[in-house]
Amino acid sequence: MAQLIDGKKISNEILEEITAEVQKINASGGKKPHLAAVLVGDDGASLTYVNAKVRACEKVGFDSTLIHLPEATKEEELLQKVQELNDDPQIDGFIVQVPLPKHIDEQKVVDAIKPEKDVDGFHPSNLGKMMLDLPTMVPATPKGILLLLEKSNIDTVGKNCVVMGRSHTVGTPVSVLMSRNKNTGNSTVTVTHSRTKDLAGITSQADILIVAIGRPEFVTGDMVKTGAVVIDVGIHRVPAPEKKSGFRLKGDVKFDEVEPKASYITPVPGGVGPMTIASLLHNTLIASQEQ
Template sequence: MKLIDGKKISNEVKQEIAAEVEQMRQAGGKAPHLAAMIVGHDGASETYVAAKVKACEVVGFQSSEFRFEEDITEAELLEKIREINEDDSIDGLIVQLPLPKHISETRVIETIAPEKDVDGFHPMNVGKMVASLPTYLPATPAGIVELLKRYEIETSGKNCVVLGRSNIVGTPMSVLMSRKSAYGDCTVTLCHSRTKNIGEITRQADIVIVALGKKEFLTGDMVKEGAVIIDVGIHRVKSDKTKSGWKLLGDVNFDEVAPKASFITPVPGGVGPMTIVSLLQNTLLAAKKEIYL
């Protein structure tokens, strides 16, 4: 069993991005600029936005934060997004999800200009992904593909099972793994909450990508020997064995599954660090006008 070290790979990619940003500056260009919007005071969202800001500093990006109270109206938020769309100094815009119930996530995503949608959620960018055209890929799926690439994990002709069909991870992940590409070309099965006999399906898989949001869902009896296991889940649970009183678990029962796996991502330190790196890569593409002129 080999551990896929997302932290190590993310640091390598950040160094590569930082070197490219330095070249852009030396050539007289400006540093890429990422803007983040956050509504309310959700703890997980605060942590994630802080991590994005720190990552921007590490690679030499400019970053801006726009914070709003939870009672902001949808119309006011959409107007602010339109302002940023028109601001040529900002290359990429992310709106941190989830949003308060009175604000439509769909309307927010569709209001972000496709050329600034570095999360890769706008329908235009999703459509380009499905058509295998150059675009901003959703951050977590793109990060997973990067891990497969850096660890030179063979995917062509393999059976890949994706657990979970969210628009953010599961569905785009199934598209990327089936595409005709160096780290795609899989035969993909997408399972979800209505799928029957999931264990029978996962036992046939060479690669299992778990993004169900259910703590330790994938157990040892659900995987075959030598499978590649990618765990997207993250759950904070109480623990009397840690100083903080908490520990993080994934969607995979690591202790049961790891001995059977050829490669496996840990939680934390696996997929998580790659999500932010993918966001930085998309912002760099936006700044270089490589997707949209």
């Protein structure tokens, strides 16, 4: 039986640390950190995420602003909104929630965000600094994964770490962070993806398996080594007519099959998800202190 890595509990500890920092700022008469989120359209999952971010801001004492734009918003209108947020001295950091509608070029929007306000850590300048191990905004989900490992006292040094997925939001940055010469790091990292041959052969060698493949319940029990640490980044709404909401949340890992073999595993929900939000708020705190 695997030990559950409780992302809710660990993220609450981080949020408490952030709250204490905000109280110090308030006591010294400083400006509260202010996070803004831009949402285009009405994607259900995106709406859930953004609302959770707004609630987390309230919890730690941040100011927050939600800018909800219609699906039909033109690319130039969104870029104009990004420019306004870049120029607004009240806003310390902001995110533009993805996915964006098809007619908007996501990379163009990311490139337009001021790197020091890019609390998602996706700007090319921030990703480049991360590659060079310079102080910067680290993407929120990879940062959250490293904090989960660190705060669960999981030894990563010299371990064989397999990352499934090569996105610039999770897979690629987390592979860089895990190979770094740091206490939580120093792993030997293999990145796998949809073109990898003998995928199960590679994943079943992993001491630490980080799954960000974007397919519900893709990783089955036979793909995992006994005693592995399994970090499931996926989150999918799967129809569940018996539930009031009409759906249930599943990860990229077939939990019931993998959990008995793993030494540690993150649940979905309640694993990586809350850590992404905590990391985003931590990035916002850093941005407010630097500005």
